[in-house]
Amino acid sequence: MPELPEVEIVRRDLAKLRGSTIVRIESSDRRVFDARASVVGGVLREVGRRGKWLRLELDGGLVFSHLGMTGDWTLRRPDEASLPFERVRMDVERRGKVTSARYTDPRRFGRFITTASDIDAWRELGPDPWLDGIDEERVLGFMKKRKRAVKEVLLDQSLLAGVGNILAIEALWNAKIDPRTPAGRLNARDVHEIAKGLRAIIARTLAYDEKMVKAKGHIKAPFRVYGHAKEPCPRCGTTLEAIVQGGRGTTFCPHCQRSHWRP
């Protein structure tokens, strides 16, 4: 369940384990699990996140976790059986009590890496729009250099880490900007609207995810256009269109998401 807000929810859950000692890590999955250093025996000091990457800081080591498309972490008692699609099990102990963190991932696009130093993927991430804020001048400069559609550029993790397909679609709808607009044609005001749009959808999705954690009942997803192709635009009533950009689906309103772009 991964985009910035979902990963943030997972981070908060794992942060409950701060101060614990890693007592055991097990995985038979060579695709997901990459052991570059031994971290067993290390004490978990901090659970960080930038974009979609989780970074567990230990005394004498690091653990990086990426949820791919279908990854998730669940805290269980150590005696509980393996979960369906469980790929990694990490047991930690604090004051004699053992908690077993289970990483599940049906599609196995995720990664779990134990290492002694920061990995390239982490170092190459841009700022996190939620934790670090959005430097609009930098975003504009980045956009100015590209010819691709703004929607595709927003998915570049070196621009703003954590923006995925849904957030990009929703932010552009919030900003009333056509996702096909060549990035280089955006102006400062467009970038300002996109920044506002991103902050809004991140806040909205986080709030939704927080409710989901508590109330088990079904809550309506907070998305205005993602998953709503062929339905009326919530703003103007025009039928929402679905297109493919860079191999990913995009939904948008052909009427109110125009800005200054013309085909």
Next chain:
DNA sequence: CGGCATGTTGCGCA
């Protein structure tokens, strides 16, 4: 059965 999916990487080609 066919098509689509909240992500990323790697390959071939212009």
Next chain:
DNA sequence: TTGCGCAACATGCC
């Protein structure tokens, strides 16, 4: 060197 399109990864769901 760079950018782009697309397949691949693996599985569930509609």
